[in-house]
Amino acid sequence: MxxxxxxxxxxxxxxxxxxxxxxxxxxxLRAAFRSLLHHPQSGLDDPDLKDIDPMVxxxxxAAAATCILEAGKQKADISAISTCLEDxxxxxxxxxxxxxxxxxxxxxxxxxxxxxxRSPLHITDVSWRLEYQIKSNQLHKTYQPSYxxxxxxxxxxxxxxxxxxxxxxxxxxxxxxxxxxxxxxxxERATQM
Amino acid sequence: xxxxxxxxxKAHLGCLPRVGAAGKLNVGVDTIQRGVEGLTYLLxxxxxxxxxxxxxxxxxxxxxxxxxLNKLLLQLYLDNxxxxxxxxxxxxxxxxxxxNLEWRLDVQLASRSLRQQIKPAVTMKLHLxxxxxxxxxxxxxxxxxxxxxxxxxxxALGEMKTNHCRRIVRNMK
Numbered sequence: 001m002x003x004x005x006x007x008x009x010x011x012x013x014x015x016x017x018x019x020x021x022x023x024x025x026x027x028x029l030r031a032a033f034r035s036l037l038h039h040p041q042s043g044l045d046d047p048d049l050k051d052i053d054p055m056v057x058x059x060x061x062a063a064a065a066t067c068i069l070e071a072g073k074q075k076a077d078i079s080a081i082s083t084c085l086e087d088x089x090x091x092x093x094x095x096x097x098x099x100x101x102x103x104x105x106x107x108x109x110x111x112x113x114x115x116x117x118r119s120p121l122h123i124t125d126v127s128w129r130l131e132y133q134i135k136s137n138q139l140h141k142t143y144q145p146s147y148x149x150x151x152x153x154x155x156x157x158x159x160x161x162x163x164x165x166x167x168x169x170x171x172x173x174x175x176x177x178x179x180x181x182x183x184x185x186x187x188e189r190a191t192q193m
Numbered sequence: 194x195x196x197x198x199x200x201x202x203k204a205h206l207g208c209l210p211r212v213g214a215a216g217k218l219n220v221g222v223d224t225i226q227r228g229v230e231g232l233t234y235l236l237x238x239x240x241x242x243x244x245x246x247x248x249x250x251x252x253x254x255x256x257x258x259x260x261x262l263n264k265l266l267l268q269l270y271l272d273n274x275x276x277x278x279x280x281x282x283x284x285x286x287x288x289x290x291x292x293n294l295e296w297r298l299d300v301q302l303a304s305r306s307l308r309q310q311i312k313p314a315v316t317m318k319l320h321l322x323x324x325x326x327x328x329x330x331x332x333x334x335x336x337x338x339x340x341x342x343x344x345x346x347x348x349a350l351g352e353m354k355t356n357h358c359r360r361i362v363r364n365m366k
Contacts, residue, residue, distance in 0.1 A: 075309045113307035120316060123334040126342050128349040132361060136285040139278060141243045143365060145353055148288065149346070151319075153332065164330055166321050168291035170353060176294055177346045183296040183315050184343060187336050190298060190313075 001070055001080045003063070003088075010063020011088035013056055020060070023048045028057075029098060032064035033105050037112060071102060072109040118156055121164075125152040147173050196238055196252035205231030206256055239270050240277035289321040289328065299333075315339050 003011070013019050014028065027048035044057055052060075071081050078099050085095045129148040135141060148167050155161040168176065198206070205227040239249055249270055253263055294317055301312035319330045334342070352358055 073307055075307075110307065114304070114310060114312065116306040117304045119314075120331045120333040123332050123338055123342065125338075126345050128346065130349060130352050130358075132358075132365065134365065136282075138284040139241055139281040142282070143362075145358075145362075147349060149291075149349075151332065164319065164332070165288055166291050166319075167288045170350065172291045173346065173350055176291060177343060177350060179294045179296060180339060180343050180346070183298065183317075184336075184339055186298055187313065187315065187339070 001074055001076045001084045003067060003070060003084060006059075007063040007066040008088050010059045010061075011067065011085060011090060014060045014063065015085075015088055015090035015094060019056060020052065024052055025094060026097060028060055028064060029101050032061055032068060033101060035061075036065055036068060037105055037108050067098075068102065068105075068109065069113070072106070072113050075110075078103075115156075121153040121155060121161055123151050124154050126150065127152070145170055149173070149176075195248055196235070196242070196244060198235070198252070198255065202231050202234055203256060206235065235266070236270055236273060237277060237281070240274045241281055243274075243278070246271070289323040292320040292322050292327065294319055 014025060020028070027046040028044070031044050031046055031049070044061055049057060067081075067084070070076070074080070076084075081099055081102065082095050085098065090098075127150045131146050131148065133142045133144050133146055146167055146169060148165065151164040153161050153164055208224045208228045235253070239252075244252070246267065249267055250263065253266055258266070296315055296317045299314045299316050301310050301314060303310055313336055314333050315336070316331065316333045319332060321328050321330065
């Protein structure tokens with residue numbers, strides 16, 4: 001696992017007990033994970049960090065975030081992370097602190113990273129309506145059942161998207177359901193391989 | 194149910210026997226056009242209302258045509274009724290309708306932001322017809338949502354077989 005020169009520079013600062021005593025170091029790690037996973041807007045306003053120079057704080061926060069994201073992306077194990085931080089002259093205790101914090105947040109990080117990216121419109125739900133057509137102004141005595149199906153969809157970018165709606169006869173709906181069941185069966189077979 | 198023809202329509206149709214008997218088109222273009230329009234109205238309205246043979250015969254009786262012409266008109270009606278109704282059904286307001294579904298199983302292995310993934314997904318292409326155009330929409334879903342979709346739509350299909358729906362269908366006819 002490799003970090004950019006800028007990030008390495010930030011970690012070297014983080015490893016320096018004169019710049020970053022123990023408490024501020026722990027506070028910064030917590031703040032870095034929090035800002036990535038829970039509150040993107042959260043500032044570095046932990047009271048333990050108030051004595052650190054803002055420029056240094058900014059640099060170190062960026063370095064920490066970069067390391068967290070890179071480790072998450074590569075699904076790096078503890079030894080890879082440790083090696084990387086050792087190169088930045090961090091002592092064992094500080095490396096362990098980071099790794100512990102990382103382990104705690106690993107799953108949430110993976111979910112976050114996995115959700116980034118483009119994909120086709122994602123179906124989240126379906127609603128349907130059954131109606132019995134009697135007549136229209138163009139045609140009387142039609143007497144047929146008709147389904148209106150609405151697929152609720154989500155866009156990976158913006159979240160919401162107008163739903164996809166269509167009408168179908170009973171035969172067409174049977175065709176659709178048949179095909180969906182084929183897909184489900186194939187999925188089941190694939191997972192058993 | 195009888196078809197009610199206005200005076201104007203009766204007049205239009207009234208010119209039909211003349212055209213037939215003459216064998217040659219020695220009547221004006223306007224007359225022919227009105228005759229055709231009258232005939233169109235007769236057939237379209239009858240098909241739309243789905244009037245019975247007897248009602249049709251009674252409706253055209255007022256035109257005072259010969260028996261032969263009446264029989265011809267009735268046959269014309271019965272022969273073309275289904276097709277006319279099918280064309281008329283296209284005119285009703287409607288939404289895009291289902292045409293076909295293609296599907297594909299995918300497993301996402303990696304992305305720019307996350308390596309070493311195993312993320313199964315079902316990618317589908319939904320083909321819909323809208324006013325003579327065909328549109329295809331690409332959609333995706335995950336395995337659990339797919340099962341949910343199947344369950345919901347099977348419930349939908351089951352509805353027509355319930356007593357409630359059966360009763361309504363029986364009583365509507």
